[in-house]
Amino acid sequence: MLKIVFKNLESSQLAKNAVEERIRPIIDKFPSLEGHSVTLTIEMENSPKQAGPDFFSVSSLVMGRIYKELKIKRTSLSSYIANAAQTDALNKLLSRESDRLKKNHRKNKVLIGENLYE
Numbered sequence: 001m002l003k004i005v006f007k008n009l010e011s012s013q014l015a016k017n018a019v020e021e022r023i024r025p026i027i028d029k030f031p032s033l034e035g036h037s038v039t040l041t042i043e044m045e046n047s048p049k050q051a052g053p054d055f056f057s058v059s060s061l062v063m064g065r066i067y068k069e070l071k072i073k074r075t076s077l078s079s080y081i082a083n084a085a086q087t088d089a090l091n092k093l094l095s096r097e098s099d100r101l102k103k104n105h106r107k108n109k110v111l112i113g114e115n116l117y118e
Helices: 013-029 079-117
Strands: 001-009 037-045 055-063 069-078
Touching: 001 013, 013 037, 013 079, 037 079, 055 079, 069 079
Parallel strands: 001 037
Antiparallel strands: 037 055, 055 069
16 A cells, blocks of 8 residues: 655655555565555655755655565755665665565575475
């Protein structure tokens, strides 16, 4: 389930489409994400006390049975750049976690198999 949240920023269909367009291939690449909750938060950070540029953050939170709690947050002067950096980082994190889970699964399978024959 994909959920897009705006924080300190008005909701925009253009921004929703841009975020969903970047995240959809990642969700399709990892079928193990089915049944997980994927929440993307688009946030604008600015200081009311100090003049300066606005910073945009895009963060993702993946929660579910296989991936317990994965968080990624990237910030930039542009929401599109932050979104691109966040999705790239999420893709790398999911790949690492998938490899780690496969390795642990194989290790546990071997240990269980050895215990059966002892």
